[in-house]
Amino acid sequence: MAGCCNCRSYQKKTRRPLAGTEWQLIQLGGKAVKPEEGKFTVTLLAEGNRLTGVGACNRLTGAYKTDGKRTLKIGPLAATMMACPGMDEEDAFTKMLESVTHYDMDGPMLLLLSDGELRAVFQARP
Template sequence: MKPLACLRWAAVVLLVPTACSYDLAERPTGGPVDAAVDNTAPTAAPLRDIRWELSELNGKPTAFTEQTPFLVLHDGRARAEGRAGCNKFSGPYTAPVVGRLRLGPLATTRSACPDLPAEVAFLQALNKAQHYRIRGNTLSLYPADTLGVPLAQFQAAPGKK
């Protein structure tokens, strides 16, 4: 083979792997959101169209006297809805790739509630969320990265919406 022909062949071999395309929406991006979804968990819940009931807020178990706070991310209309205790909330959300999630702005009802400080803390956590991770039936929301204590943790409540 002539040297020029070898160079052309080498260039073709080097270019072929870069011609592959990857669907970034189907896998976590690099960096802090690696392992956003634990695909090895036998019962990993999907992010959308699930009622996620709050179990921890800022690393502490929740104890609301009203109803259990929850979050539902509707699939077709990119709308978040839920209850912060006794007040309801709703608003838009974006989840451009697996592991990234932004909520809001969220609108709430304004009932006088006994757990108003806890509701405010919950809504603030939702507004700060930028990343998520699902492990089994647990959804964790994080601020700028997925290191450290989650802003909020939720448990999937099958059959409820």
């Protein structure tokens, strides 16, 4: 039982706020994603419920809605139109974001879900 208290304490200390934190994608569709500086990140801004981010090379922007019950709806998203390597992954990334219905948090991790199914895992950037 004491171990659980330590886990909860760690999670509380390392938890980051949903809005205002830059989140780095580390898993998409059950597959690990190697974090790369400036790629596959999102930030939910508290002001105006806006989302900003970067895919493989394109900047993303859009709206989001959330409530106190961990629901999360993102989109529609707009993106710049540059072509670069990794466009398939970027397409999967944006489709995943627009399919999100809920989120959960585990310490410094943000888990995005679609109707109860884990779609992506993000890690808070320092």
